[in-house]
Amino acid sequence: MVRTVLLDMGNVLVYFSHDRMFRQMGAVCDRSASEMRSLLIDSELQWEFERGQVSEREFCGRLSQLVGRELEVDAVRQAGSDIFWPHPEMRPILEGLKKQGLRLVLLSNTSISHFEWIQQRYDFPALFDDLVLSYEVGAIKPEEAIFRAALDKIDCDPEECFYTDDISAYVAAGRTYGLQAEIFTGANDLREHLRMRGVSLE
Numbered sequence: 002m003v004r005t006v007l008l009d010m011g012n013v014l015v016y017f018s019h020d021r022m023f024r025q026m027g028a029v030c031d032r033s034a035s036e037m038r039s040l041l042i043d044s045e046l047q048w049e050f051e052r053g054q055v056s057e058r059e060f061c062g063r064l065s066q067l068v069g070r071e072l073e074v075d076a077v078r079q080a081g082s083d084i085f086w087p088h089p090e091m092r093p094i095l096e097g098l099k100k101q102g103l104r105l106v107l108l109s110n111t112s113i114s115h116f117e118w119i120q121q122r123y124d125f126p127a128l129f130d131d132l133v134l135s136y137e138v139g140a141i142k143p144e145e146a147i148f149r150a151a152l153d154k155i156d157c158d159p160e161e162c163f164y165t166d167d168i169s170a171y172v173a174a175g176r177t178y179g180l181q182a183e184i185f186t187g188a189n190d191l192r193e194h195l196r197m198r199g200v201s202l203e
Contacts, residue, residue, distance in 0.1 A: 002161055002199065003103065003161060003162070003163045003181070003195070003198050003199065003200050004103065004104060004156075004157040004161040004162065005103060005104040005105070005106060005155040005156060005157045005161065005162040005163070006098055006103055006104070006105055006106070006162070006163050006164075006165075006195075006200075007106045007107075007108050007151060007155060007162055007163065007164040007165075007175075007180065008105070008106070008107060008108065008164075008165055008166075009107075009108060009109060009165065009166035009167060009168075009171070009185065010107055010108075010109035010111065010119075011109065011110070011111070011167070012167040012185070013088065013091065013165065013166065013167055013185045014087075014088055014091050014095075014107075014125055015085045015086065015087055015088060015119060015123065016085065016086050016087075016088060017084045017085045017086075018084050019038075019084070020034065021083075021084045022037075022080070022081055022084045023035070023037040023038045023041070024037075025079075025080035025081070025083065025084070026041070026077065026080045026081050028080065029072065029076050029077060029080045030064065030068040030070070030072065031068070031070070032068060040064070040067050040068070041064075044067065046060065046063055046064065046067070047112075048141060050112045050114075050136070051110050051111060051112045051135045051136055051141055052135060052136065052139055052140060052141055053113070053135070053136035053137060053138075053139050054139070056113075057074060057078065057112075057113055057114055058074055060077070060112075060114075061073075061074045061077045064077060078114050078118070081114060081115075082114050082115050082118035083118070085115075085118070085119060085122075087123060087125075088188070090187075090188035090189075091125070091188060092125060093202075094188060094191065094192065094202060095125060095128045096128070097202040098200070098202070099128055101200065103200070104130045104131075104155065104156055104157070105128060105129045105130050106129060106130060106131045106132070106133060106151065106154050106155055107126065107129045107131075107132045107133065107134070108133045108142070108147070108151050108164070108166075109132075109133070109134055109135065110135045110141045110142050110147075111134055111135055111136060112136050113136050116134055116136070130156075131154040131156075132154075133147065133150050133151045133154055135147060138150045142166070142168070142171045142174065143170055143171050143173075143174035148174060148175065148178050149178075151164075152178060158179075159178055159179030159180050160179050160180075160181065162180050162181065163180070163181045163182070163183075163194070163195065163198060163200075164180040164181065164182040164183075165182065165183055165184070165185040165191060165194070166182070166184070166185055167184065167185045167186075168184075169184050172184050181198065
């Protein structure tokens with residue numbers, strides 16, 4: 002029996018493009034997209050931001066130091082966050098799950114900039130009963146702390162929770178905590194995974 006559905010956000014509920022983020026932030030920082038990838042990823046600054054170890058202002062300040070020029074928080078936020086577009090097939094699935102009385106919990110590696118950007122433009126976060134966000138938890142998937150936080154939020158036994166994510170390593174980690182977990186490959190496959198577990202959205 003499934004009582005709770007635990008869903009990833011990026012490339013499940015919304016699509017996103019890191020390449021677009023690197024290009025746009027490169028334009029703000031006067032760097033190439035490949036240079037921005039190195040500055041954000043190789044330095045692990047992006048992961049510190051998504052763990053909530055640095056604030057939005059601190060992130061901008063650190064980035065200013067890395068590129069040797071003063072950057073505006075608003076410009077960095079816009080360039081780094083205007084990278085999302087909706088997955089139109091997922092809204093009906095969320096609504097169908099809610100109508101059946103299932104609990105919905107969001108589990109996402111995200112920064113405060115990205116999540117607030119999405120909240121301001123899309124209303125699907127309001128459909129969730131609870132949120133497990135990496136920048137609030139202080140950990141990113143597949144780290145134990147974020148999965149422990151999710152287990153605290155699902156309000157059921159792990160085996161009564163279905164979890165889907167587009168990253169196979171995160172799905173594998175979810176299974177180690179007893180969650181029913183499948184890789185997200187599309188809305189139709191998700192419907193089938195749910196149907197096989199007694200949750201029909203027809």
